[in-house]
Amino acid sequence: MGRLSAIPLEYAHLRSPSTESRVMFKKFQPSTDISGQTAVKSSVQRSIRAGILSNWKIDSDTFESIWPKKENITLVKCRDHISIYALHGVPLFFQHFEGPFYPTLRLLHKYPFVLPTVRVDRGAIRFLLAGAHMMCPGFTSKGGSLPPAEEALPAETPVAILAEGKEHAIAIGITKLSTEDIKKVNKGVGVEVVTHLGDDLWALQKV
Template sequence: MPLVVPGVTIDNMGGDKTQEWMNKLAGKLLCDGPSTETTFCKTDLPQTTRVIEPGMMVTRDFNPDRLNVHVGKDGIVSHPPPTSLHGSPKQKLKSSIQRSIRNSILSTYPLITPHIDEVLPKKSSLELVKLPDRVSLYVIDGHPIVYQQDNNGVLLPHLKLVHRFPQCFPTIRIDRGAIRFVLSGATLMAPGLTSPGGRLPIPVPNEGVDEDGHWSRELEKGEPVVVMAEGKEEAAAVGVLVMGTKDIKEKGKGPVMEEAHYLGDGLWRLSVE
């Protein structure tokens, strides 16, 4: 559920092809040298590619075969000019639905139990905002709380809720080198977690986070997780694991999280007041 498509727009190609180029380029430095894990050679781009730099004037003519790649001042593929995410008007939910969501939050994230009345004040009403791609965002008193894709999807915490209660959610930590990729919407890969700057769970009896940032139990494929970043205090992303943490340790490669809500994306910028 990429709520903002980073740096790459292709007019006539399907979503799968767009996603393919996004994964290749997001967060990488365009250069004249060979392509590596952190760079992408300009000569490997399609012939019809247009590289758009900050402040650059571009024509609005339609070219169905053109690949537009937006880069920052440092030459790294970045977000295109911000696009707004628009949701439906807020809808008040029935009491039974509010209770169901409350119970789901408590069962999925038990460490938030001591704070649940602060998260969901009893005198306030939970409201629904419908977003593109069948995403439902639940808000209360103008604060985004959780969201889910499809009605039967797992409830994921909005990053603004995570920043308020950072110790209440399962976490993994990426190294410094992976930060720009995650914040560009690229697929999170295992090496960003298994390097010295990364952190994966170390099972201990009491659930929570230790002083070194290790979560206390192994996380399974399909579980929600918060992505912390080396050297940063606040979480960078939230998503669902496509590989369990035990497998990440054993294999050391492959995708870990393919779609995420991350700092600066459309969901982060959406105003729900």
């Protein structure tokens, strides 16, 4: 009994992805960091589909045009438990451990409404493109914006990050604080960046 309960403890760090840093696609080399591609079982595909439909703001008809029911998706396994799901070699979305599904930035550009949005000011763009996480003041300053209080997002929500004066999303991140807390605390990391324009996932156009 003692031994049995000891085992999960040992692997406890593997089950809590939220605690570790998520700079996933920094220094991501397709040649060495992709460990294999496999077809996904149809039952698993069904659960992925259901998971995405419940988490993203998207209706099933639109999603059907992104990923038709008949098409089989491939799972591209990468280092650090990143799984990229690709359709005909084009990455559509990815996942870290059992975490939420994120669309790739290219997919998000095509369907910008799937994720809730936050906006950073112009001064932050430079740092964002260098791979930094987004600090709270970038959202609360004049150029940034957060959803209003009635649409507040809880912590650990995937969000699309827009930039001041720009039309398209610049990055995808996950909130570390709820949006109301970001406004209140106004210090430290507010949104962790998962993938941004120009990172190695962006460079990976075809798997």
